Each structure stands twice: as structure tokens, then as C-alpha cells.
Amino acid sequence: MNTPAEKDLINRFKLEFDSHTYRRIEAKEPQCFTLTGVAAGIMALLHGEGTVEERVGTYASEESHCICCQETSCKFQVELL
Numbered sequence: 001m002n003t004p005a006e007k008d009l010i011n012r013f014k015l016e017f018d019s020h021t022y023r024r025i026e027a028k029e030p031q032c033f034t035l036t037g038v039a040a041g042i043m044a045l046l047h048g049e050g051t052v053e054e055r056v057g058t059y060a061s062e063e064s065h066c067i068c069c070q071e072t073s074c075k076f077q078v079e080l081l
């Protein structure tokens with residue numbers, strides 16, 4: 001199986017952005033905490049080995065760019081732990 005050690009995922013949907021702007025808070029740091037976890041989970045499901053339970057926590061994700069910080073998209077860097 002091809003298991004990437006690191007992968008960048010880009011989100012252009014404004015899912016968490018809408019919630020953030022609704023509260024009228026100006027973000028200085030990325031705010032899409034749910035999508036950060038989703039990105040790591042997707043990679044574990046697609047590229048992990050073993051049962052679903054064994055794949056939990058095998059990838060970590062960090063949001064480096066965020067629409068909430070006036071960026072054009074959110075970018076998540078996902079890496080194999």
C-alpha cells in the first residue's frame with residue numbers, strides 16, 4: 001500500500017468560516033479545528049493499516065492557512081506519526 005508520510009489538503013468551502021464570521025471575531029490564527037481533525041482522520045482511513053480503531057491517532061494535522069485569517073483557502077498539513 002502507498003502510505004504517504006505527509007500530505008497537504010486544501011479546503012475552499014467556508015464551513016467553519018461562516019460560523020466564525022457570524023460571531024464577528026477577527027481571527028489572527030487558523031480557526032478550523034474540526035476540519036483539522038477531519039483531515040487527519042481521512043488520511044488514517046485512506047492510508048492507515050489495520051482496523052479502524054488501530055488507525056485512530058496515526059496521522060496529525062495542522063492548519064497553516066485559514067479563510068478566517070483573510071486567506072483564500074484553508075490549508076492543512078497532515079503527517080504520519
Ligand SMILES: [Zn+2]
Pocket residue numbers: 030031032063065066067068073074075
Ligand atoms: Zn480554516
